[in-house]
Amino acid sequence: MQVAIDKTSDGNCVFVAVRNSNHFGAAAYYAEMAAQREMIGLVFTIGAINHMAPWGGAEAVLGNNPFAIAFPTPGDFPIVLDMACSVAARGKIIVAAKEGKPIHGDWANGPDRLPTTSAAEALKGFVIRVGGPKGYALTLTIGLLSTMLSGAFFGRDVGDLYEETTEPHNSGHLFGVLPVAAFDEPASYAARVQKAINDIRSVEKAPGVEKIFLPGERESLAKMVQLS
Structure with a gap:
């Protein structure tokens, strides 16, 4: 990069x-x-x-x-x-297997090629694609x-x-x-992106939802908490 x-x-x-x-x-x-x-x-x-x-x-x-x-x-x-x-990363299945915990039924198929909630069986099969x-x-x-x-x-x-x-x-x-x-003035791009963000944030929220998050926002907030 x-x-x-x-x-x-x-x-x-x-x-x-x-x-x-x-x-x-x-x-x-x-x-x-x-x-x-x-x-x-x-x-x-x-x-x-x-x-x-x-x-x-x-x-x-x-x-x-x-x-x-x-x-x-x-x-x-x-x-x-x-x-x-995949619906879930294999790493999550490995952690569940080590801890002896079940996984969601839509994460992986077992060796019988059928969905399973057993992490151990899932590791013998394959993950389910999204x-x-x-x-x-x-x-x-x-x-x-x-x-x-x-x-x-x-x-x-x-x-x-x-x-x-x-x-x-x-x-x-x-x-x-x-x-x-390479495409436009950075200020013009920034204005368009900000309008796009405003459009997303201003939509009517579903019941029980306080805020519409953007992709990557939760991770950024978590990082700020770790650094503070």
């Missing part, structure tokens, strides 16, 4: 493909690097373990392939989408974006982050930056 940011010095939009990597933590971290510099940041990565089946399949050959997009705003925090393509066939198409697309330009592993070549700890995984990422100034 830093390479992408540095290459925008001539005003161009930039994408950087990565291979021979591994699990890189939270995708939002890198997207926010761009947002802090008046750029829209885009981050895509392939998961370092296959634990999702394609739509209509019963074998895991896809990861949950997270991605993040961050928009700079005039406020105290950027608007940040950071999500995987949005049915749309989630399958989304995770496939992000996996291709993360690997096809760099030569990183995809499909059956992907290893197991949790079991294969001595072999290189050749995970792939794609980092992109869209400098606001």
Whole structure:
């Protein structure tokens, strides 16, 4: 991401493909690097373990392939989408298994390919994609974006982050930056974003709801509490 940011010095939009990597933590971290510099940041990565089946399949050959997009705003925090393509991350299932706790029935299928509330059985099966066939198409697309330009592993070549700890995984990422100034005056962009935020916040609220939050806002507020 830093390479992408540095290459925008001539005003161009930039994408950087990565291979021979591994699990890189939270995708939002890198997207926010761009947002802090008046750029829209885009981050895509392939998961370092296959634990999702394609739509209509019963074998895991896809990861949950997270991605993040961050928009700079005039406020105290950027608007940040950071999500995987599964209903729940495998890490949450691992924690539940260690603690002997059940999981939600829509998180994963067991080895019998049926939904399960047993975390232990879920780890023998595969996670359930978000949005049915749309989630399958989304995770496939992000996996291709993360690997096809760099030569990183995809499909059956992907290893197991949790079991294969001595072999290189050749995970792939794609980092992109869209400098606001390459499209319009930053002040004009900021005004449009602020109006968009106002439109979202001003909608009639559902019963029991006090505030409409923007993507990434809760995390930003939590970070402020930790730092105070």
